[in-house]
Amino acid sequence: MTGRNVHIALVGNPNSGKSSLFNALTGLNQKVGNFPGVTVDKKTGHASLEDNTTATVIDLPGTYSLYPRRADEWVAYQVMMRVDTEVKYDMVLLVMDASNLKRNLLFCSQIIDLKVPVVVALSMMDIARSKGIEVDVPGLETELGVPVIPVNPRKNKGISQLKKALVQTAQQQYQAPQRDFIGNKELAPAAVSGVQKLLPALSDYAAVHYLINHENFPLPTQTQDAIEQLEVDNKFNPTKSQAQEIVQRYSRIRQIMKQNVVEPDPLQKKLFTEKLDNLFLHRIWGYVILLATLFLLFQSIFWLATYPMDLIDATFSSLQGSLAGMLPQTWWSDLLLNGVLAGLGGIVVFVPQIMILFGLITILEDTGYMARISFLSDKLMRKVGLNGKSVMPMISGFACAVPAIMSARNIENKKERLLTILVTPFMSCSARLPVFTVLIALAVPNTYYLGFLSLQGLVMMGLYLLGIVMALIVSFVLKMVIKVKEKSFFILELPVYRSPRWKNVGITMVEKAKIFVWDAGRVIIVISLILWALSSYGPSKRMHGIDEKYAALQQQAKTNEEKAGLESEKSTEKLEHSYAGIIGRTIEPAIAPLGFDWKIGIALVTSFAAREVFVGTMATLYSVEETDDNVPLREKMASAVRPDGSKVYTLPTALSLMVFYVLAMQCMTTVAIVKRETKTWKWPLIQVGYMTALAYVMSFIVYRLFS
Structure with missing residues (x-):
């Protein structure tokens, strides 16, 4: 296959270092989508190997064995069994955690028995050594019959050797081992032989899986019926066969471990990870540290982003002012300045904050602390009808509700999964961040308490905590309404603490910024252009009357200051009588009790397409009204x-508006994804209804309290 592209399926147990290896191989050449037919992340990337060979690497969801339970495990399983109609592979790159070899060898042995070309990447060797574990790599390679390459993706160690082994496997210098890891055929001899007569290309172990799961494979009806008959004729028992297989595999794994792995004395002193967990998972200090971590997270968004945001803001203002002086005063120059540039500035200015937020979240995930947050939260979650597994979708909701709701598929309990889907949109996603930032900067003083506690940072943290608290309260109420009786258990593997992979942090920050600018940017620009048209034009009689009125007043004006003032008044009056102004004035009576004016009303309407559109809407409305483009x-x-001369953005109005944005369901994409996940319009419509009503009531209360 020299000079060709090979397709590599990257598999492994969760927390085995698979993501690190994927990033080390592919770098920025990554693409994220969904597997066909399911809402499970599909990560693909391109890597350069050796001898002009390139690779398309498909990062499959982590799984512990070839017996799937969750939707993401089914995705990996169907690809491995070669029954996925769209995702194909030439070889398997299997990541094994050297510090937890016994468990990882179960999945490894199953993949090897499928008789597919396999290369094993042995990760976490440094952690294994810190635990006192020594692995005889050549001996392990001999036992498994496949190449085993020690790697450390974080330090880029072993990657060139791994690439060489992948190329040699692609050139068929390494082939699938002839002998099985265990006697798979002996699990059901007659039934296995019968399946292989129907499908001659199957290995003994693959035939066993066809007996167990053929109903989930895209086979002709005749073949399905034939396999079903083989099960009946041979009294095949899937549960018994699976149990026998696992027992036999672990028996062989114990032998391999005894011969090739030196493990430490069980009475070895506590590891660094365990000592840290005594502090981070403490029943009191654990929660104190969690709150301090969240405060630092939100405070850092202000600390670190201020200067780049000011620079971007000033650059766009200067550009608008320069172009305004150069371009003729026509409709297209107005569209460019007050539609395109104003909307674009409203997007780009928040890129530093988006990058910082995702960078810090990635650091929390990389260090292993994010899993501890799930563990700490389980007890509280159960009291409101959720469980610890609900925490990860909810934390992901701080980034974006769409993938967060998709990830709720990992929750096996139907009621807990539905409750998680219904309350996850309360988490303040990155789209709300621009809204919060602008309003906090406008209305909240930049004062410090005790020399380091910023009031703006505390308000930001309070908004995020409000979303969390409301999610828990709503879940508690809904758990009594939704009647599903099904017990659940929370099992979580806590990864070891590690230093963050700075390269991975950088890649994530760049990727998320690109997604924000491209995905959010397209929506904002389109809505900005529509808004510019609605704000610049209105009923011809009204607009003509305003032109005549101010033309007469301009003739009477004696000084340049008077003329400039009249021009500003004319822009304001034309905006109020434009189509956008008419829409805003129509809904103003309904939102006035919340402290909102008609311009904020227009922003609320446009924000139902996407929350971040608020800033673009404001940029367009004020650019159309304002005659000075440098501001x-x-x-x-x-x-x-x-109209009475009082300021619009007072503290009560800003707080009321931020609370509305915390609680309202203003995202059409999220509504669509909830419909897709629940397979009915019932729940998304209920969700939009109760979230909007809750947002209105809470905003009204906040406005009255602070007025």
């Missing part, structure tokens, strides 16, 4: 006044 958006909003 940054924050200054335009800060100087905005009501």
Whole structure:
């Protein structure tokens, strides 16, 4: 296969170092989508090997064995069994954790018995040594009959040797071992032989899986019926065969471990990880550290992003001002300046904060602390009808509700999965971050308590905590309404603590910024252009009357200051009588009790497409109204006044608006994904209804309390 592209399926147990290896092999050449027919992440990437060979690496979901239970495990299983109609592979790259070899060898032995080309990447060797574990790699390679390459993706060690082994496997210098790891055919001799007559290409072990799971494979009806008949004729018992297989595999694994692995004395002193867990999982200090971590997370978004945001803001304001002086005063220059550039500035200015948020979340995941958050939260979650597994989708919701809701598929209990889906949108996603940032900067003083506690950071943290608290309260209420009786258990493997992979952090920050600019940017730009049209045009009679009125007043004006003032008044009046102004004025009576004016009303309407559109909407509305293009958006909003001369963005209005954005369901994509996951319009419609009502009531209360 020299000079060709090979397809590599990357598999392994969860927390085995699979993601690190994927990033080391593919770098920035990655693409994330969904596997055909299911909402499970499909990560693919391209890698350069040796001898002009390139590889398409398919990162399959982590799984502990070839007996799937969850949706993501079924995806990996069907690809491994070569029954996935769209995802194909030439060889398997299997990642094994050297520090937990016994468990990892079970899955490894199953893959080997499928008789597919396999290369094993042995990760976590440094952690194994710290535990006092020594692995005889050549001996292990001999026992398994496949190449075993020690790697450390974090330090880029062993990657060149791994690539060489992959190329040699692609060139068929390494082939699948002839002998089985265990006697698979002996599990059901007659039935296995019968399946192999129907499908001659199957190995003995693959034939066993066809007997167990053929109903889930895309086979002709005749073949399905024939396999079913073989099961009946030979009294095949899937549960008994699976149990026998696992017992036999672990018996052989124990022999291999005895000959090739030196393990430490069980009375060895506590490891560093265990000592840290005594602190981080402490029943009191664990929660104190968790709250401190969350505060630092949100405070850092302000600390680190201020300067790049100010620079971007100033750059766009300067660019708008320069172009305004160069371009002729026509409709297309107005569209460019107040539609395209204003909308684009509203997107790019928040890129530093998006990158910092995702960078810090990636660090928490990489270090192993994110799993501890799930563990700490399980007891509280159970009281409101959820469990510890609900925490990961909810934490993911801080980034985006769409993949977070998809990841709820890992929750086996139907009621807990539905409750998790219904409350995850309360988590303040990255789309809300631009809204919070603008409003906090406008209305909350930048004061510090005790020299380091920032009021702005505390307010930001309070908004995120409000979403969490409301999610728990709503879940507690819904658990009494939704009647499903099904017990569940929370089992979580806590990964060891590790230093973050800075390269991985950087890749994630860049990727998330690209996704934000491209995905959110397209929506914001389109809505900005529509808004510009709605804000620039109105009923011809009204607009013509305003032009005539101010033309007469301009003739009477004596000074340049008077003329500039009249021009500003004209822009404001034309905006109020534009189509956008008419829409805003129509809904203003309904939102006035919350402290919102008609411009905020327009932003609320457009935000139902996507929350981050709020900033683009404000940028367009104030750019159309404002005659000076050099003024940054924050200054335009800060100087905005009501007809009575009072400021629009006071503390009560800002807090009321932020609370509305925390609690309202303003994302059409999330509504669509909830419908897809629940397979009915019932739950997303209920969700939109109760979240909007809750947002209105809470905003009203907050506005009255602070007024």
